[in-house]
Amino acid sequence: MNLTDLIGIVAQVTEQPEAKVKDALETAIEVMADALADHESVKLPGLGRLDVCQVGMPRAVRVAPYGQTREMAPHAVRFRAVKRLKKEVNIRAAYV
Structure with missing residues (x-):
């Protein structure tokens, strides 16, 4: 199901x-993403x-060109x- 399908179903039900x-x-969706x-x-x-x-080890990342370096770790949504x-x-079962 994609967003268009969901919109159609919700519009029909409501x-x-x-x-x-x-x-x-x-x-x-925007509020949840924020x-x-x-x-x-x-x-x-x-x-x-x-x-x-957090899904990885923190590593040094430059925030902007010629800017400060910060320790950041990769993250994911679970x-x-x-x-x-x-x-x-x-x-x-889908991941096996």
């Missing part, structure tokens, strides 16, 4: 115009939780499904 649904979903960029947890009831976690979803969909 009987709202697709333009309103598109604006609402895009705003929600929260993840700030290393906050995003909890989605019925689905799970998105967390930002999805932790709720128990019901883990049982229904074997998420780890």
Whole structure:
């Protein structure tokens, strides 16, 4: 499912115009992206939780040309499904 499909389904279920649904979903996604960029947890009831976690060793990174050097580590977003979803969909099977 992509965003266009989701917009169509939500518009049909809620009987709202697709333009309103598109604006609402895009705003929600933008808010979640901002929260993840700030290393906050995003909890989605019925689905799970998105967390930002460190995936590598910190290394020296130059912030700007001729600027200061900072220690930074690579990060990734991790999805932790709720128990019901883990049982229904074997998420780890896709990575084997």
